[in-house]
Amino acid sequence: GENVEQHPSTLSVQEGDSAVIKCTYSDSASNYFPWYKQELGKRPQLIIDIRSNVGEKKDQRIAVTLNKTAKHFSLHITETQPEDSAVYFCAAISNTGGFKTIFGAGTRLFVKA
């Protein structure tokens, strides 16, 4: 079945450094790739997304890249801050016929002050 692999599972960086999280998807019909941030005890919140017809998107300190040929997409956070510490999930959505969302396993990001 469809699968989304996410790496690393845990990432620790120093404040001000960059963080990169990578995902790979298997379903060729996937055409939308959101990233969610989930703080402890809270709901996932959408932080950025990218559609399959776009290779890169940036929003302030956050950027996402997509390589549709390789079925890879990545989240880049620059100038990390302690409040960036959370679990980050990538996801892939296919919208052909029915629609479903497959999430990656999550990356726990620690930003050390």
Next chain:
Amino acid sequence: EPEVTQTPSHQVTQMGQEVILRCVPISNHLYFYWYRQILGQKVEFLVSFYNNEISEKSEIFDDQFSVERPDGSNFTLKIRSTKLEDSAMYFCAPGASPETQYFGPGTRLLVL
């Protein structure tokens, strides 16, 4: 971000009992997802719903689960005979499109 409400926020039930989880979506959101998240694990897709019909469902969404829109606005997720492994956070996520989803605050279900 639009506000989505879910009730109850917490529910404790005995194994084998039925539970009904409720979600009030944004009024113009026609697409609808239910997810579950076991503590410390990833978000798992259960079912998507559009135009009063199920669009897709996962292997988790077996005969014990059902989803309804009883009054044309609220959505419910019913688990007929709960098992210990059904203990999790259950999130609804309505959206104006299949892609854009806004997670509700979740219902924490504990099956004893």
